[in-house]
Every structure is written in structure tokens, then in C-alpha cells.
Amino acid sequence: MSTKSISHSAQLAKRRLLKAAVTGGAALWAGQGYKLFAAAKPDEQPVTSAVRWGLLVNVSQCGDGCDDCVTACQAENGWGSGSSDEQQSNALQVAQWMRKLDVHNPLDGSTFSLPLMCQHCDSAPCVDVCPTGASFKRADGIVLVDRHTCIGCRYCMMACPYKARSFVHEPLFDQRAHQPRGKGCVESCTLCAHRVDKGKQPACVEACPHGAMVFGDVNDPNSEISQQLAKVSSRELRKNLGLNAGVRYAGIPVV
Amino acid sequence: MLGCVMPVFPLFSMKGFTQQRMVYQELSDHHGAYTLAMLICAALTVAGGVVAYYMHHRGHVITGMDNHIVWGLPHVVAVFLIVSASGALNVASISSVFGKNNYAPWARLSVLLAAALLLGGLAIILLDLGRPDRLIVALTHYNFKSVFTWNILLYSGFIAVCLLYLMALLTPNWQTHSSKAGWLAFIWRLLLTTGTGLIFGVLLARNAYFPWLIVPAFIAASLSFGLALFLLVLLWVQRSTARVVPVTVLSRLTRLNAKLALIALVSVLLHHGVNMLVEENRSFARLVLWPNSWISVWFWLGQVLVGTALPCWLFLKSTANARNTTLGAITIVLGGLAMMVVLIIGGQAVPMPVVDGFSIVNSSFQDGTVLSYWPKLAEWLLSVGGVGLVLFLALLGMRVLPILPQRIKPMPNVVKRNADVDAISKS
Numbered sequence: 001m002s003t004k005s006i007s008h009s010a011q012l013a014k015r016r017l018l019k020a021a022v023t024g025g026a027a028l029w030a031g032q033g034y035k036l037f038a039a040a041k042p043d044e045q046p047v048t049s050a051v052r053w054g055l056l057v058n059v060s061q062c063g064d065g066c067d068d069c070v071t072a073c074q075a076e077n078g079w080g081s082g083s084s085d086e087q088q089s090n091a092l093q094v095a096q097w098m099r100k101l102d103v104h105n106p107l108d109g110s111t112f113s114l115p116l117m118c119q120h121c122d123s124a125p126c127v128d129v130c131p132t133g134a135s136f137k138r139a140d141g142i143v144l145v146d147r148h149t150c151i152g153c154r155y156c157m158m159a160c161p162y163k164a165r166s167f168v169h170e171p172l173f174d175q176r177a178h179q180p181r182g183k184g185c186v187e188s189c190t191l192c193a194h195r196v197d198k199g200k201q202p203a204c205v206e207a208c209p210h211g212a213m214v215f216g217d218v219n220d221p222n223s224e225i226s227q228q229l230a231k232v233s234s235r236e237l238r239k240n241l242g243l244n245a246g247v248r249y250a251g252i253p254v255v
Numbered sequence: 256m257l258g259c260v261m262p263v264f265p266l267f268s269m270k271g272f273t274q275q276r277m278v279y280q281e282l283s284d285h286h287g288a289y290t291l292a293m294l295i296c297a298a299l300t301v302a303g304g305v306v307a308y309y310m311h312h313r314g315h316v317i318t319g320m321d322n323h324i325v326w327g328l329p330h331v332v333a334v335f336l337i338v339s340a341s342g343a344l345n346v347a348s349i350s351s352v353f354g355k356n357n358y359a360p361w362a363r364l365s366v367l368l369a370a371a372l373l374l375g376g377l378a379i380i381l382l383d384l385g386r387p388d389r390l391i392v393a394l395t396h397y398n399f400k401s402v403f404t405w406n407i408l409l410y411s412g413f414i415a416v417c418l419l420y421l422m423a424l425l426t427p428n429w430q431t432h433s434s435k436a437g438w439l440a441f442i443w444r445l446l447l448t449t450g451t452g453l454i455f456g457v458l459l460a461r462n463a464y465f466p467w468l469i470v471p472a473f474i475a476a477s478l479s480f481g482l483a484l485f486l487l488v489l490l491w492v493q494r495s496t497a498r499v500v501p502v503t504v505l506s507r508l509t510r511l512n513a514k515l516a517l518i519a520l521v522s523v524l525l526h527h528g529v530n531m532l533v534e535e536n537r538s539f540a541r542l543v544l545w546p547n548s549w550i551s552v553w554f555w556l557g558q559v560l561v562g563t564a565l566p567c568w569l570f571l572k573s574t575a576n577a578r579n580t581t582l583g584a585i586t587i588v589l590g591g592l593a594m595m596v597v598l599i600i601g602g603q604a605v606p607m608p609v610v611d612g613f614s615i616v617n618s619s620f621q622d623g624t625v626l627s628y629w630p631k632l633a634e635w636l637l638s639v640g641g642v643g644l645v646l647f648l649a650l651l652g653m654r655v656l657p658i659l660p661q662r663i664k665p666m667p668n669v670v671k672r673n674a675d676v677d678a679i680s681k682s
């Protein structure tokens with residue numbers, strides 16, 4: 001058996017194991033041919049699968065050394081510099097809802113920079129493995145954690161292919177009213193669901209001074225994100241896992 | 256006080272104990288060694304409980320775990336105890352399922368230890384939860400897609416099966432059912448280790464676990480580790496309660512344990528070897544097999560040298576004696592813990608290819624670097640507390656239930672033969 005086919009069968013085996021347990025098919029996101037959706041949603045109206053929220057990050061526009069998106073996320077959601085909490089936790093224990101990575105391009109030795117956060121996977125491994133169902137995906141594709149049923153087992157952190165989840169290691173006091181956090185629970189980027197539901201953009205998108213991020217409904221062919229996705233070539237990170245991530249990256253060199 | 260003596264097992268034939276009626280009894284309380292052991296185990300259990308309470312109050316900030324190494328020493332020990340629970344049933348299975356009657360006197364101890372090991376492992380996992388106070392949530396909200404959920408059911412089922420099996424062995428009228436209960440336990444223990452292996456096997460994200468090979472590795476390892484723990488308890492029983500474990504039985508068990516340790520190592524090597532062939536998994540296999548990382552030290556020194564080579568040498572070189580058996584079993588246990596460190600901690604320490612095809616040169620989260628982990632006092636106490644609970648439950652079981660065979664006085668011919676064997680092994 002060749003290396004490739006062993007590798008493929010390993011992934012396939014894991015997928016099958018998961019699929020065997022997972023019910024319901026995934027709606028494929030082609031980025032075109034979807035219907036229009038009005039962004040603002042009244043509070044009493046439930047989220048609907050007519051929308052699939054997505055985020056497109058253009059790596060070639062992302063500023064080197066710039067972390068305005070991360071700072072905006074912290075201020076909006078009350079973690080990191082946006083909160084006076086987590087003073088006792090070490091650098092690897094504090095929350096990291098979003099982080100900037102400098103990536104080495106093996107082709108020309110250059111580096112490029114990109115923000116990494118929860119990719120809001122359609123076939124989200126964190127949702128599949130969560131024993132209590134605390135990790136869940138909304139109908140509109142946003143993956144969240146129900147802080148009332150999370151028992152802090154951290155299996156979702158083991159399962160996340162992007163290490164996008166954080167565990168709260170100490171008691172918290174300085175929190176945002178719209179973003180309750182708690183010791184012993186797991187959390188991650190919510191795609192600013194509280195803002196999105198009010199028709200606003202996620203804080204990171206709004207804060208990016210380079211216009212490197214586009215947010216919108218990928219089910220809407222007229223949305224900016226759908227049009228950008230149709231125009232530029234983009235990819236999802238770790239595509240081989242077949243997660244159909246809601247976050248896409250443009251401008252990553254092909255190696 | 257002499258515990259209630261129950262004449263239970265029918266006449267069984269055993270070299271040296273031919274046609275002897277098996278009588279079981281509870282441990283009497285005038286064994287100083289028993290009281291001391293109980294006190295130590297109770298103290299360890301209480302220490303684990305206190306630290307769990309403190310951790311619940313302060314949070315996991317007092318541990319060495321973080322957002323990279325999310326499962327640390329408590330999980331290493333808990334998974335080790337849980338898979339060992341399956342292996343601790345070896346002796347009971349050999350007697351009930353494979354009909355080898357000379358192991359029957361120790362079948363009850365085997366089942367009791369299996370149940371205690373599982374409870375100890377489970378206690379560690381539960382107390383390490385971020386929200387252990389939400390246990391009721393875990394028991395009332397099920398996501399049946401989750402392997403964790405399957406395992407909650409498998410673990411609860413295992414305890415129920417062990418209790419049923421123990422009842423069958425203990426109740427005179429149920430003796431005919433003990434082989435059926437033995438079969439059920441035999442199947443359940445395989446399911447248990449399969450389920451535990453799958454916790455890691457299904458992790459798409461981690462390029463460390465090859466699903467179809469990690470399960471057999473867990474099964475083989477469980478048989479070896481559980482038997483080693485059983486041997487340690489058996490030797491304690493022999494030494495502290497003046498019971499005689501026939502040399503033939505001990506020798507067979509130690510030889511079996513050596514073979515199982517070898518099989519476990521081969522299956523783990525196969526897992527890492529196949530990982531070497533898989534492009535995405537190669538980086539982890541290299542960290543394990545190439546002697547250039549802390550992970551490989553745990554593998555070569557821990558699992559290979561201490562956990563396999565040493566016990567094989569001790570167990571296979573001559574007829575079993577208490578010293579070699581104790582030493583060999585301890586090394587297998589240490590090797591087993593090393594295997595868990597490599598798979599559980601090593602699997603998290605290896606850089607995750609979050610941007611596939613590229614290496615990360617800078618990140619506030621130390622992506623792209625091989626991480627290290629060292630547990631703090633809280634993890635040590637919680638883990639040791641779990642082990643204390645296992646032994647406490649096992650000792651308590653021996654005290655309140657007729658688990659141990661009454662002090663067996665070997666027949667004169669056996670005394671003579673054992674003396675001969677000892678003389679041969681000494682010469």
C-alpha cells in the first residue's frame with residue numbers, strides 16, 4: 001500500500017468512525033447560487049438555515065505585525081486585553097479566541113500572516129465529540145458552546161483541528177453582559193453572533209484597517225462575500241479533513 | 256474476628272490442591288498490614304478529594320495543564336487505570352471462560368480489582384472536569400454521536416457486569432451462571448478497551464493516532480497492565496495475609512504477563528511504524544521513534560526498556576519468585592504509564608499543522624513548536640488519590656466480602672515440589 005493510500009485510509013477511517021455516529025447530511029457550500037437574506041433578525045425570530053454565515057480572509061491584504069482584529073475581539077468579548085481577568089493563568093492558559101500566525105512560505109522563504117480562530121466547521125468535530133451536546137452548531141452555521149451544559153471535559157479541544165478553543169482556567173469577574181464566560185468551561189470565537197443577529201459585522205471584520213476580512217451570507221449570491229468567493233481563489237485550512245469550514249482564506253500560496 | 260466462611264466452589268482439581276474443597280473468607284481485621292494499607296489508601300483518597308475540591312474552587316490554573324496540553328497526568332493515570340480494569344479480569348476470564356480451574360481461587364479478587372480500577376479511573380476523570388459539579392448534566396444530557404457518551408455507557412456497564420459476575424461467583428446457587436457472567440465480562444472488557452482507544456482514534460485533528468491500530472494497541476496493553484496490577488495485589492495478599500499462591504500459578508501468570516507486555520509493545524510499534532508511512536502522521540512518529548525529543552525518551556526508556564525488556568527478562572529468566580514478580584510487575588506498570596504519556600501527552604505536544612503545507616514561525620500560542628508538560632502538585636495528588644481509591648475499594652471489598660480463598664495449606668507433595676523448584680532456581 002502506498003504512503004498516500006495509507007494516509008488516505010487513515011483519514012477515511014477516522015471520518016467513517018465519525019460519520020457512523022453523525023446523523024444528517026452537510027449542506028455543501030459552493031459559494032454561489034444561493035438566495036438573498038436580510039441581515040438583521042428580530043430577537044424572537046429563530047436563526048435559519050437559509051443563511052450560512054461565512055468569513056473570507058485575504059491573506060495578501062493582512063498586515064504584517066498588525067493584530068487589530070485580535071484586539072477588537074478581546075475588547076468586544078472581554079478576554080485578553082479586553083478584561084482584567086486571567087491574571088494568574090500563564091501564556092498558554094489564557095484564552096485565545098483568535099490569534100495571529102506568521103507562516104513560512106517554503107517556495108520563496110518569505111512569510112505571510114493570518115488570523116486564526118474557530119473556523120465554524122460545517123461538519124464540526126467539536127460538536128460531534130461533545131458528550132453533553134454543549135458544543136453545537138446553529139442553523140446558520142455558527143458554532144457555539146452552551147455554557148450551561150459544558151462540563152469542561154475538553155474533548156472538543158482535543159478534537160478541534162485548529163486549536164481554536166480555550167478552557168477558562170480561573171474564576172472570572174470582569175465580563176461583558178452579552179458574552180458570559182466562566183471558569184471550567186470551554187469557549188471560542190462566536191463569530192460575534194450577538195452582533196450578527198443585530199445585523200452588524202463581527203468586531204474583527206469591522207476593526208481590520210486593511211480590509212482583509214469580508215463577512216456575510218454565503219447563501220446569498222449578491223452578498224459581497226459570495227461575489228468575492230466567486231472572483232478570487234480561496235481555500236479552507238486542512239481541507240483534507242472535509243470539514244467544510246465557514247472561514248476561507250484567499251492569497252495563501254499554492255505549494 | 257474471623258470473617259464468615261463460605262463453602263462455595265465445588266470440588267476443583269488443581270495440582271497440589273487436588274480434590275480440596277474451596278473455602279473463601281473475608282479478611283480478618285487483625286492483620287496489621289491490612290490496617291496500615293487501608294490507612295495509607297484512605298489518606299491518599301482524601302488527599303485526592305481535597306485537591307479536587309481546591310481545584311474546583313481555584314480552577315485549573317493550579318495545574319500544569321493549559322490550552323495545548325488539555326489532558327495531562329490525571330488523564331494519563333485515569334486511562335491507564337481504565338484499560339487496566341479490563342486486564343485485571345484476565346485471571347477471572349482464564350478460569351471462567353477458558354475453564355482453567357487452578358486460577359479459580361483468585362477469580363473473585365480479579366473481578367473485584369477490575370471494578371475498583373474502573374471506579375478509580377472514572378473518579379479521576381470526573382474530578383478533573385472543569386465543572387465536576389455538573390455531573391448531573393453529564394448524566395442527563397447525552398450526545399450519542401460522541402465516543403465519550405459511548406464510553407460513559409461502556410464504563411457504567413462494565414461496573415454492572417463486574418458486580419453481576421462477582422455475585423455469580425459469590426452466591427452458591429449462582430455458580431452455574433458464573434461462566435455465562437464470565438463470558439459477558441470477557442466481551443464487555445474488549446468493548447471497554449475498544450471504546451477507550453476510540454476516544455483517541457476518532458480524533459481527525461490529531462496526526463498522532465491511527466484509528467485501526469490504536470485500538471488493538473490499547474487492547475494488548477490493557478491485558479498486560481491489568482495483569483501486572485493484579486500480580487502486585489496478589490503478592491500483597493500472599494505476603495500480608497499468609498496465603499500461598501502456588502509457584503506454578505505465579506510462574507504461568509508472570510510468563511503470560513511477559514508475553515502480553517511484548518505483544519503490547521509490538522502493537523504500539525506497529526502503530527508508530529504505520530504512522531511513519533502516513534505523511535501527515537510522520538512528524539509524531541518521528542518524535543516518538545527518533546531519539547531527539549522528550550517523547551522518545553519516554554518511549555525508549557519508559558515503555559521499551561523499563562516497561563518491556565526488564566520485566567521480560569525478570570519473568571522469563573527463571574521460575575517466579577516474589578521479588579522478581581514484584582519488580583517485574585512494577586516495571587510493567589511504569590512502562591504502561593510511559594505508553595500513556597507518549598500517546599496522550601505526546602499526541603498533544605506535537606505541533607498541529609493548522610495551516611497545512613506551511614510551518615508556523617511565530618504565534619502568541621506557540622504553534623509550531625514541540626511543547627512540554629510537567630504536572631504540578633494538584634495533578635499528582637489527584638492522580639495518586641485515584642490510585643488510593645482503587646486500592647481502598649479493593650481492600651474494603653476483601654474485608655467485607657468472601658473474596659480470598661481461605662489460607663490454603665499446600666499438600667505435602669506440593670511443599671516438596673515447590674522446595675525443589677526453589678532449589679533449582681537458586682542453583
Ligand code: SF4
Pocket residue numbers: 117118119120121124125126127143159160161162163164165188
Ligand atoms: S474550528 Fe474547531 S471549534 Fe470551530 S467549529 Fe471547527 S472544530 Fe469546532
Ligand code: SF4
Pocket residue numbers: 129130131132133134135145149150151152153154155156157185186
Ligand atoms: S468541554 Fe464542554 S463543549 Fe467541550 S466537549 Fe466537553 S462539554 Fe462539550
